Amino acid sequence: MKRRIRAxxxxxxxxxxKPEMLILPGQLSxxxxxxxxPLAALFISLFSRxxxxxxxxxxxxxxxxxxxxISIVDTLANGVKANTNxxxxxxxxxxxxxxxxxxxxxxSNKIYxxxxxxxxxxxxxxxxMMFVLIGLLFFIFLVPVFGDMIIRIVRSITNETVGxxxxxxxxxxxxxxxxxxxxxxxxxxxxxAPDIKINPKEVNYGAAFTSISWIVITQLYxxxxxxxxxYGSLYGSLSNLLVLMWWIYIxxxxxxxxxxxxxxxxxxxxx
Numbered sequence: 001m002k003r004r005i006r007a008x009x010x011x012x013x014x015x016x017x018k019p020e021m022l023i024l025p026g027q028l029s030x031x032x033x034x035x036x037x038p039l040a041a042l043f044i045s046l047f048s049r050x051x052x053x054x055x056x057x058x059x060x061x062x063x064x065x066x067x068x069x070i071s072i073v074d075t076l077a078n079g080v081k082a083n084t085n086x087x088x089x090x091x092x093x094x095x096x097x098x099x100x101x102x103x104x105x106x107x108s109n110k111i112y113x114x115x116x117x118x119x120x121x122x123x124x125x126x127x128x129m130m131f132v133l134i135g136l137l138f139f140i141f142l143v144p145v146f147g148d149m150i151i152r153i154v155r156s157i158t159n160e161t162v163g164x165x166x167x168x169x170x171x172x173x174x175x176x177x178x179x180x181x182x183x184x185x186x187x188x189x190x191x192x193a194p195d196i197k198i199n200p201k202e203v204n205y206g207a208a209f210t211s212i213s214w215i216v217i218t219q220l221y222x223x224x225x226x227x228x229x230x231y232g233s234l235y236g237s238l239s240n241l242l243v244l245m246w247w248i249y250i251x252x253x254x255x256x257x258x259x260x261x262x263x264x265x266x267x268x269x270x271x
Contacts, residue, residue: 004268012264020107021256028252031100033245035134094130101129101189104259108193111263122195129192136185144178144218145225175215183211186255190262202269203262210258214251221247 015021105126109116116122142150151170155163187207191198224243 008264008268011267012260015111015260015263015267016257018111020110021260024103024107024256024259025249025253027103028100028255029245029249031097031103032133032137032248032252034097034100035130035137097134098123098126098130101133101193102126104129104189104193105195107256108259108263109195111260112194112196112266114195117195125192129189132185132188132192136182136189139178139181139185140214140218143174144215145222147174148222149226178215179211182214183207186210186214186258190259193259198266202266205265206258206260206262209261210254213254213258217247217250217254 102123105122106116108114147170151167154166158166187200187203190203190207191200221243225240
């Protein structure tokens with residue numbers, strides 16, 4: 001048993017130190033940031049359905065992204081006829097964001113020792129993976145990050161009985177639901193990334209590690225957003241953006257570690 005653990009550890013370190021694995025976290029964090037544009041649009045559309053104030057939405061989301069993007073997101077999300085520049089910017093953001101999942105595919109092929117063949121097929125797969133990733137990040141922002149704040153708003157606009165039921169249900173389901181959906185989404189990305197057929201069982205270790213780590217790190221970020229964030233000054237806004245970038249980079253690095261764990265398990269199983 002000790003020999004197997006030692007072999008797993010040594011192979012994992014070797015895989016993580018590969019150049020593509022060292023570069024990938026930075027690439028992913030950059031493209032994750034680009035997904036904030038469609039994510040913010042989804043948030044604004046969702047909150048507008050429940051007549052939640054624009055000021056509340058601004059405090060939750062828009063102060064965490066560059067000011068230049070706010071008008072574009074607001075225009076697209078509220079159904080106003082967008083100008084050509086806004087549409088081009090939004091579509092370009094989606095295309096650029098798919099480069100992040102494309103990097104996942106290339107890195108996976110490298111560490112699985114798979115030859116890159118069909119570029120078009122790979123790009124189409126990266127777009128599909130991007131929508132899985134956007135859905136995952138949307139859920140993370142909606143529940144683990146801003147969930148407590150949103151539930152308090154819901155309680156304030158409903159009667160006490162309904163509000164208490166919503167709060168109790170949320171507290172019971174928050175962590176099981178978060179782990180389940182994050183685990184399934186990350187597992188899908190790990191399975192889809194390499195251009196070979198992957199047995200779903202072979203990515204369980206990496207997906208579980210990544211899911212638990214993401215939830216823990218996200219809870220710490222949620223604590224910062226709720227207790228320490230400050231939108232009232234330029235320094236406060238810049239600090240919020242910096243913490244947001246650090247959070248996304250840590251998520252990206254953990255994702256790569258989970259990928260390395262999956263590859264190591266795959267290699268040792270084959271041997």
